[in-house]
Amino acid sequence: MAQDLLLEIGVEEMPSAYMPGAVRDLQELAQQLLGDARLEWKELKVYATPRRLVLYVKQLAEQQRDAVIENRGPKKQMAFDEQGNPTKACQGFARGQGVNVEDLQVKEVNGIEYVFAVKKLTGQATLQVLPELLTGLITSIPFPKSMRWGYYHLRFARPIRWLVALFGDQVIPIEIENLKGGRTTWGHRFLAPEPLTVANPDDYMRQLESNYVVLDQQARREMIWKQVQEAAAEAGGTPMENPDLLEEINYLVEYPTAFTGRFSESYLQVPPEVLTTTMINNQRYFPIYDESGRLMPAFAAVRNGNRDHLDNVRAGNERVLRARLEDALFFWNEDNKKPLEAFNQGLADVLFQERLGTLERKVQRLEAIALYLCRETGWGKPELVKRAAQLSKADLLSSMVYEFPELQGIMGRYYAQNSGEDPQVAQAIFEHYLPRFAGDQLPQSEVGTVLSLAEKIHNLMGCFCIGIKPTGSQDPYALRRQALGLVHIIMEHRLNIDLQQVFREAYRQFTEVKPDVDEETAVGELLEFVLQRMKGVLAEQKFSYDVIDSVMAKSTGYLLDIYNRAQIVQELKKSPLFEDFMVVFNRSHNLSKKWQQTTVLADVLQDDSEKELYQQLTAVQSRLSAPLDYHQLIKDLVDLRPYVDRFFESVMVMVEDEKLKENRLSLLRSIAGLCQQVADFSKIVQ
Amino acid sequence: MNFQEIILALESYWARQGCIIQQPYDVEKGAGTMNPATFLRALGPEPWNVAYVEPSRRPTDGRYGENPNRLQHYYQYQVILKPSPDNVIELYLDSLKELGIQPHEHDIRLVEDNWESPTLGAWGLGWEIWLDGMEVTQFTYFQQCGGFDCYPVCAEITYGLERIAMFIQNKESVFDIEWVNGITYADVHHQGEVDYSHYNFECADVSTLMTMFNLCEKEALAVADKKLVQPAYDYVLKCSHLFNLLDARGAISVTERTSYIGRVRNLARRVAIEYLEQRKRLGYPLLKDEQLRQQVLTAEEVE
Numbered sequence: 001m002a003q004d005l006l007l008e009i010g011v012e013e014m015p016s017a018y019m020p021g022a023v024r025d026l027q028e029l030a031q032q033l034l035g036d037a038r039l040e041w042k043e044l045k046v047y048a049t050p051r052r053l054v055l056y057v058k059q060l061a062e063q064q065r066d067a068v069i070e071n072r073g074p075k076k077q078m079a080f081d082e083q084g085n086p087t088k089a090c091q092g093f094a095r096g097q098g099v100n101v102e103d104l105q106v107k108e109v110n111g112i113e114y115v116f117a118v119k120k121l122t123g124q125a126t127l128q129v130l131p132e133l134l135t136g137l138i139t140s141i142p143f144p145k146s147m148r149w150g151y152y153h154l155r156f157a158r159p160i161r162w163l164v165a166l167f168g169d170q171v172i173p174i175e176i177e178n179l180k181g182g183r184t185t186w187g188h189r190f191l192a193p194e195p196l197t198v199a200n201p202d203d204y205m206r207q208l209e210s211n212y213v214v215l216d217q218q219a220r221r222e223m224i225w226k227q228v229q230e231a232a233a234e235a236g237g238t239p240m241e242n243p244d245l246l247e248e249i250n251y252l253v254e255y256p257t258a259f260t261g262r263f264s265e266s267y268l269q270v271p272p273e274v275l276t277t278t279m280i281n282n283q284r285y286f287p288i289y290d291e292s293g294r295l296m297p298a299f300a301a302v303r304n305g306n307r308d309h310l311d312n313v314r315a316g317n318e319r320v321l322r323a324r325l326e327d328a329l330f331f332w333n334e335d336n337k338k339p340l341e342a343f344n345q346g347l348a349d350v351l352f353q354e355r356l357g358t359l360e361r362k363v364q365r366l367e368a369i370a371l372y373l374c375r376e377t378g379w380g381k382p383e384l385v386k387r388a389a390q391l392s393k394a395d396l397l398s399s400m401v402y403e404f405p406e407l408q409g410i411m412g413r414y415y416a417q418n419s420g421e422d423p424q425v426a427q428a429i430f431e432h433y434l435p436r437f438a439g440d441q442l443p444q445s446e447v448g449t450v451l452s453l454a455e456k457i458h459n460l461m462g463c464f465c466i467g468i469k470p471t472g473s474q475d476p477y478a479l480r481r482q483a484l485g486l487v488h489i490i491m492e493h494r495l496n497i498d499l500q501q502v503f504r505e506a507y508r509q510f511t512e513v514k515p516d517v518d519e520e521t522a523v524g525e526l527l528e529f530v531l532q533r534m535k536g537v538l539a540e541q542k543f544s545y546d547v548i549d550s551v552m553a554k555s556t557g558y559l560l561d562i563y564n565r566a567q568i569v570q571e572l573k574k575s576p577l578f579e580d581f582m583v584v585f586n587r588s589h590n591l592s593k594k595w596q597q598t599t600v601l602a603d604v605l606q607d608d609s610e611k612e613l614y615q616q617l618t619a620v621q622s623r624l625s626a627p628l629d630y631h632q633l634i635k636d637l638v639d640l641r642p643y644v645d646r647f648f649e650s651v652m653v654m655v656e657d658e659k660l661k662e663n664r665l666s667l668l669r670s671i672a673g674l675c676q677q678v679a680d681f682s683k684i685v686q
Numbered sequence: 687m688n689f690q691e692i693i694l695a696l697e698s699y700w701a702r703q704g705c706i707i708q709q710p711y712d713v714e715k716g717a718g719t720m721n722p723a724t725f726l727r728a729l730g731p732e733p734w735n736v737a738y739v740e741p742s743r744r745p746t747d748g749r750y751g752e753n754p755n756r757l758q759h760y761y762q763y764q765v766i767l768k769p770s771p772d773n774v775i776e777l778y779l780d781s782l783k784e785l786g787i788q789p790h791e792h793d794i795r796l797v798e799d800n801w802e803s804p805t806l807g808a809w810g811l812g813w814e815i816w817l818d819g820m821e822v823t824q825f826t827y828f829q830q831c832g833g834f835d836c837y838p839v840c841a842e843i844t845y846g847l848e849r850i851a852m853f854i855q856n857k858e859s860v861f862d863i864e865w866v867n868g869i870t871y872a873d874v875h876h877q878g879e880v881d882y883s884h885y886n887f888e889c890a891d892v893s894t895l896m897t898m899f900n901l902c903e904k905e906a907l908a909v910a911d912k913k914l915v916q917p918a919y920d921y922v923l924k925c926s927h928l929f930n931l932l933d934a935r936g937a938i939s940v941t942e943r944t945s946y947i948g949r950v951r952n953l954a955r956r957v958a959i960e961y962l963e964q965r966k967r968l969g970y971p972l973l974k975d976e977q978l979r980q981q982v983l984t985a986e987e988v989e
Contacts, residue, residue, distance in 0.1 A: 012775055012796070013795075013796035013797075013798075013813060014798075015798035016797075016798065017798065050796070145800065145811060147810075147811045147827055147829055147839075148827075148829065148837070148839050149769075149770050149827050149839050149841075150769040150770045150771070150772065150838055150839060151769045151838045158811070159770075159772075159827070161772065178772070189789075189794075190789045190790045190794065191790060252795055252797065253795075283819055301819070303793040304793060304794075304795055305790065305793060308790065308791070309790070309791040309792070312791055312792055312818060313792060313793040313818050313819075315818070316792065316793075316817065316818020316819055316820060316853070317793075317818055317819035319820070319858070320818070320819040320820045321819070322858075323754070323755050323858070326754070327753075327755070330753070349936070349939055351939075354944075
């Protein structure tokens with residue numbers, strides 16, 4: 001027989017950001033604990049609202065499974081003396097295990113005999129096991145931040161106020177401080193304020209439903225989104241799709257009712273990003289767009305309640321938004337009263353990082369790095385790059401960005417446009433923060449790309465040179481994201497730059513901060529850090545690991561070159577040339593692995609086969625171009641196959657004549673060395 | 687309801703819940719939390735239920751009386767319930783009903799908000815309470831104060847009186863709030879807002895303020911050495927306010943900022959230590975439950 005189990009942890013309103021994680025953790029913990037307790041069940045579900053976390057287990061067995069456990073004791077030879085009597089060690093083990101010495105069994109493990117205590121565990125009634133199990137469950141759900149309340153010692157994300165714990169129609173007697181498992185729950189805080197007594201888990205579900213609690217988070221989410229779309233449609237538009245916002249709202253309400261409100265068209269003169277940021281971040285509203293994609297002077301919001309007195313709620317929300325938009329309009333007008341450049345005066349008063357100094361200094365370094373990149377890549381006019389760098393942080397001093405930090409760059413672009421700056425400069429100010437998150441757009445303009453690279457290189461080198469490196473989950477300056485952005489931008493635009501050189505140049509900008517590490521170390525560590533991201537990017541693009549390892553064996557700051565070689569090797573592996581190529585590589589590489597020399601002395605060559613091979617090799621070498629044409633090189637090396645084969649058929653390499661041997665090794669090393677210009681093929685899985 | 691009726695309704699409601707109704711503290715401060723009736727009483731094992739209006743000053747928020755929603759001087763209504771009762775949220779919601787706000791006729795939401803005061807070495811977890819989208823109250827369970835764990839934990843309820851009044855009276859500007867028949871908030875406070883904005887942003891003499899900060903810091907430490915807790919705390923409050931003034935004046939660079947905050951925090955911590963020791967010396971007289979008092983004293987001796 002089996003019964004349904006219900007555990008409801010009734011809480012004061014939980015932080016919505018914690019809930020998706022809490023649902024997952026509760027599910028996993030419950031499965032683990034029930035499994036460990038040898039309890040079988042049919043279905044296990046976790047539900048969550050702002051006021052409750054619910055575990056619902058369908059058809060949980062009423063009895064634990066029986067089990068036999070075997071605990072290994074001492075070796076047999078230590079357990080019994082010559083007469084076969086149990087030793088002290090043996091007796092002690094039996095006592096510790098709670099079994100009689102004569103009941104110990106001897107079993108062989110890996111050829112050695114041990115004594116074992118074999119115990120049969122009889123399954124207990126589930127109702128007896130549950131109190132301890134559920135207490136363990138409640139106290140082990142992890143939260144980003146937890147708290148205590150009142151006189152209690154229990155920790156949870158927010159205070160727990162009641163527990164419903166039912167196994168079938170029986171109350172599970174759990175007790176945690178003042179909390180006792182019971183059958184009293186509560187409906188919606190305002191729409192059903194009286195306590196509810198539930199008979200069993202099934203009855204619980206019914207009662208919540210009729211007391212304005214939509215328990216199932218997925219059903220609630222769908223309900224909200226459907227309502228929001230309908231409300232927006234009534235207002236003549238469609239809501240912004242924003243899964244994060246939807247999820248946050250989902251855990252702010254137990255009974256959702258969407259409605260729309262409006263604001264004055266006069267606020268539409270403020271940039272749409274400002275309006276949507278206010279609506280989303282401050283008020284949790286969905287912005288609404290008309291069919292041409294323009295922002296409408298309307299929003300969709302979700303109330304925690306039904307439609308009663310909805311006009312009050314609408315009017316209140318409209319008033320709050322009006323006050324906020326009035327502020328935004330004020331900031332917009334104030335900020336536009338002076339040219340963007342004028343904000344730069346404040347840069348000297350704002351700290352970028354304690355050791356790296358003020359934003360003013362950062363901007364100066366940024367300019368130098370950007371100009372260097374501009375020269376190296378030929379991207380962007382130097383005077384525009386310089387101007388964009390100088391103005392890149394000005395908007396941080398504007399009232400709008402002070403109020404809405406997430407609008408950095410976006411406001412800079414508007415203010416630059418309004419100040420009559422070159423459109424390329426304005427665009428670059430926006431683009432230099434890109435990409436802001438995984439999957440975000442990349443800078444597209446030349447000036448923006450150069451400045452975006454400079455921004456990331458500056459921040460990375462700045463941190464690395466004073467010893468700030470990400471460790472584990474600690475990455476307060478988002479260096480991983482910035483390094484990844486760097487890789488993506490270089491790949492996107494196929495920029496042929498040497499990061500090693502760029503990093504050196506960047507390091508020199510930081511001499512005034514008295515770096516903790518010397519140039520070589522900082523450049524080396526940072527390059528390694530970036531190459532790690534590069535590895536990840538290649539793996540994401542479905543390059544196989546042996547290919548990635550082979551092309552990354554050679555330390556280089558040219559990411560594009562690594563990428564190109566990875567493509568070539570990946571293709572080569574699938575091409576009919578591959579076998580010939582690998583024969584050339586393996587035969588030349590295997591013997592000469594440890595040989596460093598590549599100078600072949602023509603007059604030491606004896607056999608025709610080696611003279612011929614040398615001749616062919618010299619021809620290949622003479623065709624080498626800068627930059628290397630990898631396709632041509634591979635073709636040339638493949639063509640060496642018959643000569644390599646003949647060489648090995650005709651001569652011995654490891655002969656006694658040292659001079660001859662060395663010459664032959666050098667010949668082979670030269671060939672292998674050419675192969676390794678493309679990749680280290682010894683890492684390739686054939 | 688006019689402005690003073692709102693205050694009177696809250697006073698009467700919380701008095702009925704057994705709170706001591708204290709009066710505002712007479713030293714400038716940024717929030718009701720800094721009143722010794724909160725900052726000090728939140729520490730240690732003694733129960734404490736109190737409610738009071740707190741005039742609060744935030745010099746940087748001044749807008750010369752031109753912004754309908756921002757003030758450099760405003761009022762909080764502060765309630766401390768220590769230990770936090772199990773029905774604390776219901777108690778709060780009932781207080782809204784006293785103000786004529788029926789929860790089911792509105793949308794009331796508790797939105798996560800974690801409070802932290804670096805200058806007081808204090809933090810807590812709780813919510814912003816939204817009334818039809820407007821934040822009207824801060825609700826915090828204190829976890830640490832002056833760098834010490836709070837046990838028992840108190841609940842702090844901080845009403846934004848002007849916001850609630852604007853909501854109840856349906857006003858778009860704080861200055862239009864009716865204080866009492868025929869007298870508005872503007873009549874009482876507008877000129878003060880203008881004058882203080884000029885003073886805070888333009889006139890305050892930086893070197894005088896810095897000298898005063900240093901003097902007050904010295905005095906706080908000297909008085910704390912003599913174990914005179916509240917007099918020492920007064921000078922911590924003065925330091926905090928002087929720092930806020932210097933900040934509004936734009937006289938504190940970013941690097942100095944951290945160090946000023948650290949100096950005030952050290953003072954706050956120092957006073958917290960003295961307060962805890964003093965209460966212990968006094969034998970926790972506010973623990974009126976004799977059995978509990980003996981328990982606490984015995985437990986501390988064991989430690």
